[in-house]
Amino acid sequence: MPRLRQAIENGSEASGPFCYNKPMPSEIDVVIIGAGVVGLAIAAEIAEQGKSVFVFEKNRTFGQETSSRNSEVIHAGIYYPEDSLKAKLCVDGNRLLYELCEQNDIPHKRLGKIILAISEDEIPKLNTIHKQALKNGVPGITWLSEEEIIQLEPNISGKAGLLSPSTGIIDSHALMQFFYRTALGYGAELLFEAEVIELSKIGNDWKVKIRDWEGTTNLVGRVVINCAGLESDKIAQLAGIVNEEYKLHYCKGEYFSLGSKWRNSVNRLIYPTPEQAGLGVHVTLSLDGMMRLGPNAYYVDAIDYKVDKTHQGTFYQSARKYLPFIDLEDLKPDFAGIRPKLQGPGDTFRDFVITHEESRGLPGLINLIGIESPGLTASPAIARYVAKMVSDVLA
16 A cells, blocks of 8 residues: 555655555546645545546645645635636635535634724725725625724724625645545545656657656656646746746745734734735734734745744834734744745736646646635635646546
């Protein structure tokens, strides 16, 4: 029995190289590159439809990068242009994700969030956000006066606000574990510490070359799905796509936690009005009520998950505008994540790239590039969207 499947059946974590104890099939239906939350969701969806699926992940286990280094927020779909994939897949994913959590006991809470106008000058921007949320079909979003904010959150200060009742939080690891178990249950195979190093078209199929701890292996897939997250632009290049529009920009976000004395000081997620590269330093909550501030957003040239302790003061100055009760020493460095953004410094909105590359003469290659927030929320909707593309290719 392959070691990963044995580990799961024994209730332990998936880790270490996948010891595949049977001959690699010469041809399979779908190869998925990347086992973040989106890759796992797609694997589960496609395997459930009876197709043979192999997932290759270069890290030691699933979800080691963007999928596990984020706010774990179930977003409502408020901010994005109404015709964008981000808007459509977030709104659909929000509904699907709550259904999934409730049906499969995945830890989550539908807390709601308040977007604050801290000053009178920010109220027009809040009005723009409200209009966008209505265009996107976000359910239940309502205006809050200064008095209503205090009634809901006595420890928070703001001139006006928007209440989003469909925003929540989720245990992202438990969600990925669910997708992982589901994919395995329907016959998908997942290989860790297995890096895709070559992609080439052979007839109607794709030859995929993988390097793992034992050496290199080739297999043939009818469809290749690029879910490689931070390296998805590089995987596209392996297939021969050199496209400046696919170039990713690494945007770092850091988090500082607040001490346990502030546990349950707020009952909802608290957001300021958004910034250019992110949603601003906001308050998120863990499932046990602990408070965290972040993320900030700044572009970097390399992946580095260290939290810069010198940013403590900037976080404090941002947060104390609406959390007047905190002190500087309450903030402790927590963790950092990197977002694979198509939007570079100073750029306007960029949508997800989820496309079948048939128009480039590469039928059977489906690229997912720039899958950042709201990718976690949208993951079940993205899985359905991509599964439909796969069905069309294999028809």
